[in-house]
Amino acid sequence: MTKCKEPGCNAPDTKCSFGETHLSDCKYWPSDSNSEENIVIDDESEVLLPWTSMALGLTDVEFISGCSKPKIIGVIGAENAGKTSMLAAWYLLMSKGGLSQIEKRFAGSYSLIGWEAIANNLRWEPGRPLCFPPHTPSSFRRSPGLLHTAIYSQAEDIIQHYLFADSPGEWFGKWAVNTESPEAEGASWLVNNANVLLLIADRDAISKSGRARSDFKLLTRRLNVESKGRPIALVWTKADIVEDETVIDGIRDFVLSILPQINEFHIQVQINSESDTDNIAENGLLILLKWILKQNSLKVSLPEYDYVGPDPFFMIQHKDVT
Numbered sequence: 001m002t003k004c005k006e007p008g009c010n011a012p013d014t015k016c017s018f019g020e021t022h023l024s025d026c027k028y029w030p031s032d033s034n035s036e037e038n039i040v041i042d043d044e045s046e047v048l049l050p051w052t053s054m055a056l057g058l059t060d061v062e063f064i065s066g067c068s069k070p071k072i073i074g075v076i077g078a079e080n081a082g083k084t085s086m087l088a089a090w091y092l093l094m095s096k097g098g099l100s101q102i103e104k105r106f107a108g109s110y111s112l113i114g115w116e117a118i119a120n121n122l123r124w125e126p127g128r129p130l131c132f133p134p135h136t137p138s139s140f141r142r143s144p145g146l147l148h149t150a151i152y153s154q155a156e157d158i159i160q161h162y163l164f165a166d167s168p169g170e171w172f173g174k175w176a177v178n179t180e181s182p183e184a185e186g187a188s189w190l191v192n193n194a195n196v197l198l199l200i201a202d203r204d205a206i207s208k209s210g211r212a213r214s215d216f217k218l219l220t221r222r223l224n225v226e227s228k229g230r231p232i233a234l235v236w237t238k239a240d241i242v243e244d245e246t247v248i249d250g251i252r253d254f255v256l257s258i259l260p261q262i263n264e265f266h267i268q269v270q271i272n273s274e275s276d277t278d279n280i281a282e283n284g285l286l287i288l289l290k291w292i293l294k295q296n297s298l299k300v301s302l303p304e305y306d307y308v309g310p311d312p313f314f315m316i317q318h319k320d321v322t
């Protein structure tokens with residue numbers, strides 16, 4: 001049987017790595033494969049294993065949702081704010097068993113290659129300087145790259161699935177100006193569907209650039225309108241960078257004035273030799289992760305009733321029908 005020649009893509013055993021429903025539409029699918037094979041592969045009644053282990057797209061979410069509803073963590077912030085670096089650092093922390101410090105355990109992932117792709121640069125190797133992950137491109141995708149993790153909670157004895165959204169910062173700039181803009185489609189989806197919202201504030205850019213401050217204020221205002229009671233955190237990134245605190249304090253006051261319920265966190269990914277000994281970077285990342293994992297979905301209040309009989313349809317039968 002014809003196989004895809006693109007390294008890392010296992011189509012037709014799994015779905016196309018580039019997300020094409022019909023393999024023949026993918027530019028990497030060998031065009032010389034015979035038509036009989038294409039008919040079989042393109043049959044939509046067959047369900048292929050969806051996972052390529054890369055970051056998930058929206059169609060893959062249905063498969064994960066089959067066993068339990070995953071929680072979507074919306075990471076929202078400008079380009080270069082440190083979103084991907086934060087996700088990569090969490091993955092490295094989880095992969096070395098760091099979750100045990102908050103009584104949780106890493107219980108698997110459907111997007112290990114996706115996590116590795118962003119985290120590999122942060123992994124320190126002898127003789128290689130620490131590098132940050134590559135820029136998240138905004139060019140072709142319209143949905144966020146969703147990085148899946150299952151986490152086991154010892155206290156509750158349950159496994160909860162999480163999807164961490166790694167999106168290009170450019171989307172949020174467009175979305176803050178006009179939520180209906182076609183270039184803001186991915187950002188809109190994320191903000192509408194996220195269970196927890198993280199507003200990422202880049203200490204470096206905010207303290208140095210007036211433009212970054214006004215963009216951040218616009219994003220905060222927009223998020224205030226759209227957050228609709230969901231848990232929301234203000235995450236200051238690049239905490240290792242020493243900046244003029246008066247400017248930072250001014251922006252914090254602004255955020256608190258319109259989102260008074262927001263929870264504030266400070267993280268850093270760059271580990272310098274002094275802070276490393278105190279585990280400052282690791283602790284900041286863990287504190288934020290702990291808060292995220294603690295957030296429950298919005299609860300529904302059921303109507304009160306006074307019926308105590310054995311009939312399971314009490315709600316219906318008990319109602320007076322006039």
Ligand SMILES: Nc1nc2c(ncn2[C@@H]2O[C@H](COP(=O)(O)OP(=O)(O)O)[C@@H](O)[C@H]2O)c(=O)[nH]1
Pocket residue numbers: 077078079080081082083084085086132133134135136169237238239240241267268269270
């Ligand atoms: N000093 C410092 N720089 C950071 C930190 N995290 C990210 N950066 C810098 O910010 C750049 C952009 O980070 P990235 O995670 O790609 O941002 P994103 O566009 O929001 O995903 C990186 O290339 C680093 O130069 C941090 O904790 N400390």
Ligand SMILES: [Mg+2]
Pocket residue numbers: 083084085134135136166167168169
């Ligand atoms: Mg990024």
